[in-house]
Amino acid sequence: MKNKIIPYAQPYIKREEMKSxxxxxxSGWLTSGKVVEKFENNFKDYLGCANAVAVSSATAALHISLxxxxxxxxxxxxxxxxxxxxxxNVIELVGATTVFCDIDYKTLNxxxxxxxxxxxxxxxxxxxxxxxxxxxxxxxxKQIAERYKIKVIEDAAHALGSEINSRKIxxxxxxxxxxxxxxxxxxxxxxxxxxxxxxxxxxxxKILRWYGLSEAxxxxxxxxxxxxxxxLTPGYKYNMTDIQxxxxxxxxxxxxxxxxxxxxxxxxxxxxxxxxxxxxxxxPNMNNIINSWHLFVIRIxxxxxxxxxxxxxxxxxxxxxxxxxxxxxLHLHPYYKQKYSFFDNSFPNxxxxxxxxxxxxxxxxxxxxxxxxxxxxxxxxxHITK
Ligand SMILES: *Cc1c(COP(=O)(O)O)cnc(C)c1O
Numbered sequence: 001m002k003n004k005i006i007p008y009a010q011p012y013i014k015r016e017e018m019k020s021x022x023x024x025x026x027s028g029w030l031t032s033g034k035v036v037e038k039f040e041n042n043f044k045d046y047l048g049c050a051n052a053v054a055v056s057s058a059t060a061a062l063h064i065s066l067x068x069x070x071x072x073x074x075x076x077x078x079x080x081x082x083x084x085x086x087x088x089n090v091i092e093l094v095g096a097t098t099v100f101c102d103i104d105y106k107t108l109n110x111x112x113x114x115x116x117x118x119x120x121x122x123x124x125x126x127x128x129x130x131x132x133x134x135x136x137x138x139x140x141x142k143q144i145a146e147r148y149k150i151k152v153i154e155d156a157a158h159a160l161g162s163e164i165n166s167r168k169i170x171x172x173x174x175x176x177x178x179x180x181x182x183x184x185x186x187x188x189x190x191x192x193x194x195x196x197x198x199x200x201x202x203x204x205x206k207i208l209r210w211y212g213l214s215e216a217x218x219x220x221x222x223x224x225x226x227x228x229x230x231x232l233t234p235g236y237k238y239n240m241t242d243i244q245x246x247x248x249x250x251x252x253x254x255x256x257x258x259x260x261x262x263x264x265x266x267x268x269x270x271x272x273x274x275x276x277x278x279x280x281x282x283x284p285n286m287n288n289i290i291n292s293w294h295l296f297v298i299r300i301x302x303x304x305x306x307x308x309x310x311x312x313x314x315x316x317x318x319x320x321x322x323x324x325x326x327x328x329x330l331h332l333h334p335y336y337k338q339k340y341s342f343f344d345n346s347f348p349n350x351x352x353x354x355x356x357x358x359x360x361x362x363x364x365x366x367x368x369x370x371x372x373x374x375x376x377x378x379x380x381x382x383h384i385t386k
Contacts, residue, residue, distance in 0.1 A: 006373060008322035009183035012258070012365040013247070020246035027242075032216065035242035039249050043193055046252060047171045051202030053194045054240040054248075055209050058157045058179030059086035061194035062127065064208050064238065065153045065175040066094045068201055071124045078118045078150075079127040080110040081330040082350040087127055087155045088330050098340070099123070100331055102347040107284045108297070108357075109136045111349070115144055125151040130159035132326070133185075133292035134284055135169055151175070156195075158294035160185045161259040165288050170195045180248055183363070185262075185292055186255050188248035191240045209238040254364075261364040262293035265371050269296055269360065272375045276382055278304030282357070295326055299356040305382060309356055312381065319377040322361060329354045 024035055036054050044052040055061050071077060073095040079087055081100040091098045101118045104111045108131045115126065126145060128136045138154070145152045156162075157179040159169040170176040176195040180188035194205055210216050212235025215227065240248075251258075273279060282297035300309045307315060313323045329350035331342040344351050361374055 005320045006322060006361050006366070006370050008324045008359060008361045009363050010365050011182040011187045012254075012363065013187075016250040016253075017247045020250050021243055024242045024246045029242060031241050032210070032239045032245075033242045035249070036240050036245040039188075039240075039245035039252070040193075042249060042252055046255070047168050047195065049171050049173070049176075049195050050197040050199060051195065051205075053196075053202055053205040053209065054245060055192045055194055055205075055238045056240055057086075057181070057190060057238075058155070058177045058192040059090065060209070060236065060238040061177035061192040062086060062153065062155060063090040063093060064194060064205055064236070065177065065196075066090055066096070066125070067208060068175075068196075068204060069125060069151050071096050074122065075124040076120060076122040077125045077127060078110075078115060078123060080129050080131075080350070081336075081347050082108055082131065082327055082353060083129045083155065083330065084157070084327065085330065085333070087129055088336065091127070092335075096124070097122070098336070100336075100340075100342075100347060100350075103131075103349045103353065105349045105352075107134055107136075107286075108132065108282060108353055109134060110141075112137050112140045112144075115141070119144075119148050119150070123148065123150050125153055127153045127155055129155040129157075130162055130169055132282065132295040132297055133158050133162045134282075134286070135159060135162050135164040135289050138164060138169075153177070157181075157184060159292055160294075161255055161290070161292040163290035172197060174198075180244070180251075185258060185294055186248065186251035188240070188244040188251065191244045191248060207232055208235045211235045211237060258364040259292055262362055263291070265362055265366065265368070266291075266293045266296050268368075268371050269362075269375065272372075273298065273378065276379070278382065279378070280356075293362060295359045296362040297326070298358050298360060299353070300358060301356070307381070309358060313358060315381045316358075316374075316377060319380070321374055321377050324359045325357050326359050327354065327357075 040052045075096040077091045078099045082103045088098045154176040156176045162169045178193040180191035212233040213229040215229040278301040280299040
């Protein structure tokens with residue numbers, strides 16, 4: 001028992017998911033079919049949005065969002081550099097220019113006051129990221145977008161279950177992308193969901209995710225017509241399989257409970273870690289929001305603690321505790337740094353956060369006592385430096 005490792009994240013799969021997957025495997029229909037349709041409907045009902053289209057990943061969902069808006073060469077898309085690679089990669093993939101906008105020091109979300117300075121007559125869209133589950137100020141962002149006639153695409157990979165002003169993230173989005181990667185708030189092994197509130201676009205997404213064909217194979221089973229699918233546009237292979245959807249359906253049923261456990265554990269972290277000198281908790285004070293608690297982020301002040309972030313993570317590892325960090329700002333990655341000639345300090349807040357953040361273990365599969373083990377280790381590390 002003594003050497004048990006507490007990983008920083010883990011999926012939580014139980015008998016229900018296994019049973020559902022087995023049913024699909026036995027059914028003879030493995031790829032996209034009625035189970036995917038059911039997952040989409042359940043997801044749509046959960047969010048209360050007009051369209052939810054299942055795809056192979058959040059990356060695919062973000063990519064399709066740009067394609068739907070005809071964004072390409074010569075266009076500019078504004079986004080946060082403090083995010084996962086795919087948020088900006090999709091902008092590059094369609095041939096557009098990535099325009100990073102620094103983050104707010106406290107929320108680690110895009111700095112709304114900076115956005116206007118980044119808008120030019122080439123700006124077509126802004127991709128916002130609800131970092132760690134803390135919603136961006138989407139009302140203010142939408143106002144700016146309307147004034148300048150640009151699209152708002154939400155990378156909601158962290159924000160399943162998050163709310164702002166009693167509205168779920170994604171419920172009234174122009175475009176929102178969710179992820180079911182194994183360590184997200186729910187998983188489907190892999191997969192994503194693209195939300196749009198325009199029914200016409202919902203149909204276009206279905207064509208783009210399935211080779212660009214006019215009719216999905218699945219629909220053949222539902223009508224008496226012969227299957228006669230034709231190429232409408234060169235499309236992608238971005239569909240979700242029924243095997244994945246079977247997992248997703250069971251996980252979605254558990255989402256509220258999963259997020260409740262995350263919130264409970266986060267509360268313990270906050271109570272126990274609030275008064276440690278040199279550790280700052282990422283808990284922006286916004287009383288009109290519900291946080292999905294996708295990540296529990298602390299910031300290390302090297303000058304006070306005596307350890308750098310990496311050294312601190314190593315100390316945790318020595319005590320059998322996993323950790324990770326989100327993120328190394330994208331402007332520091334070779335591709336972006338070279339292409340756009342960025343300096344470390346091109347985005348000062350994102351640069352500073354990149355050196356300070358640690359994501360602590362937080363997931364529903366974790367035992368309550370594991371939280372206290374992590375807390376004890378952190379206090380122990382801080383103590384030895386004094
Ligand atoms: C996980 C993640 C993605 C990518 O999700 P996939 O489903 O793996 O493509 C994109 N953006 C953010 C912020 C993420 O955390």
